[in-house]
Amino acid sequence: MPSRPPVQQPPDVRVESPDVQVRSRGPRRRSPYRGYVYVLPAFAVYFCFAVLPALHTAYLSLFEWDGVTLGDWVGLGNYQEIFQDSILRRSVLNALVLVVFFSFIPIVVGLAMTGLLARFRRPGMGAYRFLFMLPQVVPLVAVGVTWRWLYGDDGLVNQTFRAVGLDGVTRAWLGDFGAALIAVGLVGTWVLSGLCMMLFLSGVQKVDPSLYEAARLDGAGPVREFVSVTLPHLRGEIAVAMTVTTVAALASFDIVYVTTNGGPGEQTTVPGLLVYRLAFSEGKVGLAAALAVVLGCLILGIVYLINRLSRSES
């Protein structure tokens, strides 16, 4: 690591500072608050539509409420129930499994594709990015419905297996206790791999081509080039991809709802699905709010961790 050059600082700042303090007794004293005034409109909107609902959710989580009649104050009882309920615990585990399919695999796939494409950069890169972006453009509900057909009895997946003589492998993927979660996870992989690739490809375009040239002159092979040049430059993008995909996995709802609705049994039940069910069809709004708060905290914690890790390495 080269030593950091000293920060360019006007040398006279510290000398002048008492003077500034003296002067600030005048009308300029209010200036620290003026900034807040500028922020106020944005903050008001944010507060009304994001902070307040979140606080309201947290408040509701302290009640037992069916959504209609007067609620009963139960304090932290709902939270206690969450940590004792085996279905709720199971759903969190399922969501963590989905992280592998929604986050880990797409990032690895994205990096591999980027490694291949970055080495032979051609003007057509924009077209690739467009192609990879396509799964992102399709609404997730449509994605789910389509994959339900593909995974069906006579769907494309089973047809393919039969065509190559693997009749024994075919099954109703979404109805199979062993395969359902993986099948749902792979839908997420399909959707999010494109996003990761696109992020990494645009990141790699910022890399100075001369770096690759230099690496090649030094006799670096494709792997070495990827590890030493491409990867370090993509750290920021990887952190972003990790954050977005992990949140997508933990907060997943639409794909699961449309494909399996949490079944078979509780094999693909995820917290997002339970929040929806508890609040809207089971009339347990307080419990749903408590689960949403726990889920929100879990996501915030993991995102914080990802950001910390990616920052400390840079």
Added chain:
Amino acid sequence: MMERTHRMRRRVAATVCAAALVLPLTACDALTPGSAAAVPGPRSVPSSTAVPDGDITLRLQFADAPLMVDALIAAFEKGHPNIKVEPQYKTFSDYVQNLKLTMTSDTAPDIAQYAVGMTDLAADGHILDLAPYREAYGWDKAIPPVSLDQLTAGQTSEATGGRALFGVPAGLSMTGIYYNKELAKKAGIDGPPNTVAEFEDQLAAAKEADLTPLGVGALDSGGLHLWAALLNQLMPTDDYWDWVNGTKGATIETPAAVSASRLVIDWGRKGYYNDSANGTAQVDSTAQFAKGDSVFLINGNWAAGQLATVMGDNVGFFPMPGEQASSPTVASGFSVSYAVSSRTEHPEAAGAFLDFLTTPEAGQIISDNGFMPPNPDAVKKPEGVLADIAEGHRRAVADDGITTFPDFAAPAMLDRLRSGVQKLIANRIDPSDYLDSLQDEWEEHHAE
């Protein structure tokens, strides 16, 4: 020094702000969730059935059979020129999910289709008790008692002496078994079975003939229909009613329910279901049956129109048979029924509409749209599979054997049943554990 006081002042300000935010949250009763949804005026309709003069518009919100509703409204408006009915259609899942919010809002429709959440709404007075009209219009004569029993909102009715009524049925539904006549002949099956044991033999015969015996769409609700159909035969009907209605002390953890659950497991082990039952939605299982993929299909009469169109005379229907040939016919079913909001300004007009549903004219419209009219004697005889269903329903009604669907036991029961039966089909749960999970949910809901 100055900096410190500054920081301190800021801290104080922050604390005050936080307190200002939190205090009203804890101190004010008005913030308790649900306090805004105060119960509106009357709990019951007036006793007079005379519809006032002047133009009246009724809003009707519903989720089933839009064509039938349009035809019913057109016929009703012809007889009541001063009343206009404005239909508001919603898809079933949207309807059920928003039902509580809709019915407790100031813009609640005058008339709304009866659905699972109505029990709670009735208990809190958000829909009107129709008992006075039951007497005044003589609905007890026009509608078979089983169909009205389903609309008494469980315990709420008992609290009011058992006469309370929260809806009037238009079309009635029931579940049962469809069979493909050609495939059945191929498997050597010569007609509907008379007992559950005989049905099992037929399933075995179909399996023997290398056919898929029974189509089940257990991804959504097909599995629970199968389980409920078997439960109806093995469990005493009164005990089942007590459980669904939430009668104190009722339980589903009975030897009969264990036997019914074990049958679901056994049939799965013997390979009687389509391989992918757990991954197949009910509509898909119906489509597969229509294509000739299975000999039998478990579903309700709502699929009859579609099957009759595609399969013509090749399809038949029978209710799940009992343990003995002499056992009463018992099947789960419900109705497309309508309730009246407590917020309506025109209860008399709404009552006139509900009464119209019990007339022969309405019955014919209902029958033409594939549902069973509450009073089947008043309509033309249906043909083909529709005739089979009408006959099955007639027998079940005569035996007092139309029971509600088991998910009416509690709002969360549908999910427990769906995932539980999936586990039974895959032989992944013990019957007693499955029933235990249902009973847990039941006790949680009926604890209050």
